[in-house]
Amino acid sequence: MVERDPYTFSELEQWLNKNRVTEIECLVPDLTGVARGKILPREKFTEDRGMRLPEAIVAMGVTGEFPEEGPYYDVITPTDRDMHLQPDPSTVRIVPWATDPTAQVIHDCYDRDGKLVPFAPRSVLRRVCDLYAELGLEPVVAPELEFYLVARNTDPDVPLKPPVGRSGRSETSRQAYSIDAVNEFDPLFEDVYDYCEKMGLNVDTLIHEIGAGQMEINFFHAHPLGLADEVFLFKRTVREAALRHDMFATFMAKPIAGEPGSAMHVHQSIVRKADGRNIFSNEDGTPSKEFYWYIGGLQKYIPAAMALFAPYVNSYRRLARFTAAPINIQWGTDNRTVGIRSPVASPNARRIENRVIGADANPYVALAATLACGYLGIQHRIEPSAECKGDAYLGEYALPRSLGEALTLLRDERELARVLGEDFITVYTEVKEIEHAEFMKVISPWEREHLLLHV
Structure with a gap:
């Protein structure tokens, strides 16, 4: 290092x-x-x-x-x-x-x-961290970032495909957690780890995710601002390394039809600055009131924050039933079907995982937003719903289904604007409206295929 x-x-x-x-x-x-x-x-x-x-x-x-x-x-x-x-x-x-x-x-x-x-992304995350500091608290986060390796593609009209590995073949089936599938791209990942070591990026585990050519990198837990910097630099690093091996690395939320989307799951806890104690656990090791209030804040404000967690029209293609991505804001212990998961951990390591955030989200904005939701939950002592102990995919959708709907919810939520900054919300939503309007000018292949001669 x-x-x-x-x-x-x-x-x-x-x-x-x-x-x-x-x-x-x-x-x-x-x-x-x-x-x-x-x-x-x-x-x-x-x-x-x-x-x-x-x-x-x-x-x-x-x-x-x-x-x-x-x-x-x-x-x-x-x-x-x-x-x-x-x-x-x-x-x-x-x-x-x-x-x-x-x-x-x-x-x-x-x-x-x-x-x-106030509208610079790094400023927004500093603002939220300062609000915690005023309470004598400090957030601790650990992102898990998914991405796809795809064959070099210079024509946006041609669908993306998995790249060719060392064997000379592309993946044609899903290889979740396969060591051999990761080893197909050993030369690339040797460069990635070498670059990360020289840059001092504290990356942890590399795994093959569910999709063909889909990978995940985990980061060690640390202060949000430093980790946002690391995610920002890592994205740049892995894209550069992929180019040098004649392929692309993409953090699009849903780059390939029929394959799972890519997320940025964020584990988060809050510690007291005075003694480093995790406030999500009582002294006897049981979950604290703050633990439940934080979950309550996520449940209440995540729908309004979706334009920050899922910032593009493509982002909402990922959030579909039975696709390894959440469709609602239920919470549960060691339950990967929910949007808000509590992993099994010791009392000192008790944490909450936000599984809603896409890999395409700006890391500074996403971390600021999820911490803002939890902050409001603690401040307002918001009680969560009953824990989901079954399959949350069998429940109803509770998240916006499009960027347009998400932007309306974000504009209407004044509490989030107060925490993140009115100026930031104004600039962000106006910019996203421009992107949405630009997308609506594009006629998709689906429309030509199904509507051209049938309506």
């Missing part, structure tokens, strides 16, 4: 010197989770200790479009003013695939008055 990341600018300079860095990738995660920013020579980076970008750069959709009018411009000025970006020294990592010694540093976004830009 790499040495401890620097936490001050002087330590950052020492780190850059030690690694003989000549270029810096100055990164800012946008609403989609795409890395925006600039590449600077080492001397320029050291001289400026920051840079400027137009504030709308972190507030555009996946198509690169901006709203032309409306509430969006009550938050973002039409004059396209600058954000002042400041590097977070704790995020510096080497870029292991770069030819020249290159570092990457994630930046926070500030306005001209020195305040965090």
